[in-house]
Amino acid sequence: MTGLGIVTSLGQGQAxxxxxxxxxxxxxxxIARFPTEGLRTxxxxxxxxxxxxxxxxxxxxxxxxxxxxxxAIAQSGIGTKGDFPGALFIAVPPVEMEWPQRxxxxxxxxxxxxxxxxxxxxxxxxxxxxxxxxxxxxxxxADNIADRFGTKGSPISLSTACSSGATAIQLGVExxxxxxxxxxxxxxxDGSVNPESLIRFSxxxxxxxxxxxxxxxxxxxxxxxxxxxxxxxAAALVLEDAESARARGxxxxxxxxxxxxxxxxxxxxxxxxxxxxxxxxxxxxxxxxGTAPDSxxxxxxxxxxxxxxxKMEALGCAAVFGDRIRTLPIxxxxxxxxxxxxxxxxIEAVISLLTIAHGRIPPTINxxxxxxxxxxxxxxxxxxxxxxRVLSNSFGFGGQNTCLVLGDEPx
Amino acid sequence: MSKTSMSxxxxxxxxxxxxxxxxxxxxxxxxxxxxxxxxxxxxxRFAPYPVHPAPALVLDGQIPKKSDQRQMEAWQRLGVxxxxxxxxxxxxxQDTAFKAAMHLVVxxxxxxxxxxxxxxxxxxxxxxxxxxxYLNEHLQNxxxxxxxxxxxxxxxxxxxxxxxxxxxxxxxxxxxxASGVDALRNAQSRIASGQIDTMLVGxxxxxxxPDVLVVxxxxxxxxxxxxxxxxxxxxxxxxxxxxxxxxxxxMLEAAETAVARGAKTFARLLxxxxxxxxxxxxxxxxxxxxLWDRAGAKPDAVISGATxxxxxxxxxxxxxxxxxxxxxxxxxxDLSGHSLExxxxxxxxxxxxxxxxxxxxxxxxxxxGHRRGEGVVRLSALS
Numbered sequence: 108m109t110g111l112g113i114v115t116s117l118g119q120g121q122a123x124x125x126x127x128x129x130x131x132x133x134x135x136x137x138i139a140r141f142p143t144e145g146l147r148t149x150x151x152x153x154x155x156x157x158x159x160x161x162x163x164x165x166x167x168x169x170x171x172x173x174x175x176x177x178x179a180i181a182q183s184g185i186g187t188k189g190d191f192p193g194a195l196f197i198a199v200p201p202v203e204m205e206w207p208q209r210x211x212x213x214x215x216x217x218x219x220x221x222x223x224x225x226x227x228x229x230x231x232x233x234x235x236x237x238x239x240x241x242x243x244x245x246x247x248x249a250d251n252i253a254d255r256f257g258t259k260g261s262p263i264s265l266s267t268a269c270s271s272g273a274t275a276i277q278l279g280v281e282x283x284x285x286x287x288x289x290x291x292x293x294x295x296x297d298g299s300v301n302p303e304s305l306i307r308f309s310x311x312x313x314x315x316x317x318x319x320x321x322x323x324x325x326x327x328x329x330x331x332x333x334x335x336x337x338x339x340x341a342a343a344l345v346l347e348d349a350e351s352a353r354a355r356g357x358x359x360x361x362x363x364x365x366x367x368x369x370x371x372x373x374x375x376x377x378x379x380x381x382x383x384x385x386x387x388x389x390x391x392x393x394x395x396x397g398t399a400p401d402s403x404x405x406x407x408x409x410x411x412x413x414x415x416x417x418k419m420e421a422l423g424c425a426a427v428f429g430d431r432i433r434t435l436p437i438x439x440x441x442x443x444x445x446x447x448x449x450x451x452x453x454i455e456a457v458i459s460l461l462t463i464a465h466g467r468i469p470p471t472i473n474x475x476x477x478x479x480x481x482x483x484x485x486x487x488x489x490x491x492x493x494x495x496r497v498l499s500n501s502f503g504f505g506g507q508n509t510c511l512v513l514g515d516e517p518x
Numbered sequence: 519m520s521k522t523s524m525s526x527x528x529x530x531x532x533x534x535x536x537x538x539x540x541x542x543x544x545x546x547x548x549x550x551x552x553x554x555x556x557x558x559x560x561x562x563r564f565a566p567y568p569v570h571p572a573p574a575l576v577l578d579g580q581i582p583k584k585s586d587q588r589q590m591e592a593w594q595r596l597g598v599x600x601x602x603x604x605x606x607x608x609x610x611x612q613d614t615a616f617k618a619a620m621h622l623v624v625x626x627x628x629x630x631x632x633x634x635x636x637x638x639x640x641x642x643x644x645x646x647x648x649x650x651x652y653l654n655e656h657l658q659n660x661x662x663x664x665x666x667x668x669x670x671x672x673x674x675x676x677x678x679x680x681x682x683x684x685x686x687x688x689x690x691x692x693x694x695x696a697s698g699v700d701a702l703r704n705a706q707s708r709i710a711s712g713q714i715d716t717m718l719v720g721x722x723x724x725x726x727x728p729d730v731l732v733v734x735x736x737x738x739x740x741x742x743x744x745x746x747x748x749x750x751x752x753x754x755x756x757x758x759x760x761x762x763x764x765x766x767x768x769m770l771e772a773a774e775t776a777v778a779r780g781a782k783t784f785a786r787l788l789x790x791x792x793x794x795x796x797x798x799x800x801x802x803x804x805x806x807x808x809l810w811d812r813a814g815a816k817p818d819a820v821i822s823g824a825t826x827x828x829x830x831x832x833x834x835x836x837x838x839x840x841x842x843x844x845x846x847x848x849x850x851x852d853l854s855g856h857s858l859e860x861x862x863x864x865x866x867x868x869x870x871x872x873x874x875x876x877x878x879x880x881x882x883x884x885x886x887g888h889r890r891g892e893g894v895v896r897l898s899a900l901s
Contacts, residue, residue: 141650142650142654143654144648145651145658146658199692201627201629202629203628203629203669204732206653209636212732213644214644221641222637223633224732227728227732228567228731228732228735231736234738237737238736240737244733245671245693246887246891247889249693250889254796261696261700261703261793262693262794263697263700264693265691266690266692267689267690274689278704285707285713286711302650302653302657303657306658307663307669309658310661310666311666369685369686370679370685370686371679372679372684373680375676384685504670504672504676505672506676506688507672
């Protein structure tokens with residue numbers, strides 16, 4: 108890896124994010140973007156300092172991705188402006204038409220009785236809404252990023268739910284290993300905090316309802332954790348074939364040593380009770396890195412703050428690391444930035460690399476009431492440590508488990 | 519981009535699952551290919567837009583649990599069904615261990631709606647004193663919690679894992695037509711390079727959704743009125759696509775492991791070529807020609823995923839006339855309609871079936887996305 112870029116509710120860029128993360132600052136706040144009246148959850152880690160018109164998830168996701176990619180490519184010094192010499196792999200939230208647009212079309216239809224999709228179709232056929240076609244199809248974000256940065260070939264837009272960001276990195280690693288490309292721009296982005304997205308998670312009882320104070324709601328590994336908090340942001344990583352990065356004199360920030368994944372067919376939103384798929388994903392990442400559990404210095408946890416995830420993750424880590432899990436520092440960035448969903452795996456990979464670079468592990472805030480059932484060394488204030496290798500976990504709905512091993516030196 | 523210089527393994531198709539208005543399974547689709555006209559066009563239900571509807575399926579055959587059927591919406595049921603057909607055709611449907619190790623690449627969209635709820639909310643919003651509070655209240659009370667699971671793109675893969683036990687790991691590619699080409703490209707190259715031995719790859723699409731008709735009416739991409747063959751939608755008011763409900767899955771395998779397990783092989787899948795140059799007049803023809811050359815295509819039949827969107831379909835027609843003079847071109851749109859992400863996997867699955875029947879030695883499948891992305895998928899006989 109030769110370039111990193113990051114946007115979260117804590118700020119834009121590596122410097123601001125790192126300062127806030129190590130200070131234990133929270134980016135979670137009361138939602139101001141839309142009315143929250145009547146909602147059980149009224150907080151999120153929205154990114155409010157970047158804006159789009161119209162303010163819809165794909166446009167916002169694109170904006171975050173552009174900012175992150177700009178930073179990553181500038182740091183790597185690869186290619187020339189608008190001419191990135193490699194492929195694009197981008198994790199984007201699934202795209203859908205949103206309520207303000209539906210409402211505008213309903214109004215334009217002139218229908219004064221019950222509104223149906225026929226009315227929206229009629230409004231669409233007026234040609235007044237043609238510009239929204241591209242806004243609401245799936246490939247547009249990737250296409251615009253490819254145009255702006257000049258990536259090569261057909262870009263891949265992907266989803267593996269909450270492990271999407273890690274999968275984007277994995278796809279880049281595999282393409283480089285196959286020799287298809289010398290470089291890859293891997294991005295995870297998510298700007299989908301809007302009423303319906305929030306309510307969908309709320310209806311699945313996945314979200315914390317501890318609205319006050321907002322910054323206290325995300326409590327990974329705590330006994331009183333009650334769900335995750337939605338977050339927004341993006342991260343971009345420039346991956347290069349190590350040899351060609353060295354040949355062009357690039358500064359290498361770290362290595363993706365291993366990627367592992369394993370599916371789970373147990374349930375649509377819950378993981379196998381024995382934790383086997385999560386365990387298999389961690390082991391697969393270690394195997395791919397050609398390393399043993401002992402070489403891992405810290406775990407960047409998925410740590411969503413849901414009762415289920417944190418229990419299963421602790422169980423999985425204990426199975427792989429044995430007794431050492433009690434003294435192996437583990438931390439969840441989601442305590443401060445919330446769960447950035449599609450972007451999470453990429454954002455947490457960037458934070459893992461910053462952890463290695465600075466020799467400092469960011470804390471898990473709000474760990475006031477430890478869950479006694481989880482025997483973990485949760486980092487509660489920024490901890491200085493020599494960190495050579497990080498395991499970064501990502502788990503998602505639909506049985507998605509993806510883990511990365513990141514390191515300061517090649518395997 | 520430069521191709522790898524590593525030694526490459528042959529990749530073969532060992533399983534095919536197809537569902538469309540033509541019916542289900544290989545035989546129904548070979549028949550449709552011969553007829554070269556769609557078996558079903560519904561011009562009433564979503565008038566003025568025709569659609570090619572999904573066939574009547576006995577879901578229990580591939581999705582035995584009613585609870586699973588209920589937890590999915592149409593596009594997922596079609597996809598899970600077709601994936602089951604592919605596993606069956608590959609002879610691995612009962613092989614639990616084999617399936618548990620198998621990886622998936624799915625190309626699809628998502629975003630299923632409850633159209634009645636949407637309509638009622640839009641009606642209520644018109645006169646709501648506090649529209650924000652009204653929207654919140656009704657989304658919270660009226661949305662079925664499980665609908666979310668029919669909206670998430672990766673939940674087609676998730677359902678294939680749950681219903682069929684295909685639990686190696688899955689990745690879902692999104693992005694209309696190009697995502698189907700790239701799913702095949704990615705799966706082929708992972709197997710060819712030795713990163714993996716077996717993959718299930720495919721996608722599904724439900725056209726019978728008034729909300730997707732809105733999205734594609736924006737921009738004027740839909741053909742209206744009676745069916746017309748794709749390459750004949752030349753006049754004003756005729757151009758555009760007719761959406762078709764369809765699903766296609768292929769089991770891809772390294773030739774060496776397929777032989778080792780004694781699998782029936784339908785055809786060889788050669789390295790897939792795709793690109794996305796900026797669209798401008800002439801770019802589609804140029805891109806297709808370049809991909810054609812890179813693929814080294816010398817087909818005796820072409821399956822075209824042409825959309826019927828006028829300028830790009832005309833460019834594709836002209837390019838094919840030059841690249842493959844005299845070679846018959848069959849438009850998938852004339853068999854099963856346009857199914858976006860499913861186009862390339864569907865064409866590849868049908869092509870592999872035709873080759874295994876001895877009806878062609880080599881087939882090229884072309885995909886020209888309605889907004890972006892071109893692809894050439896080449897299949898050939900085994901020897």
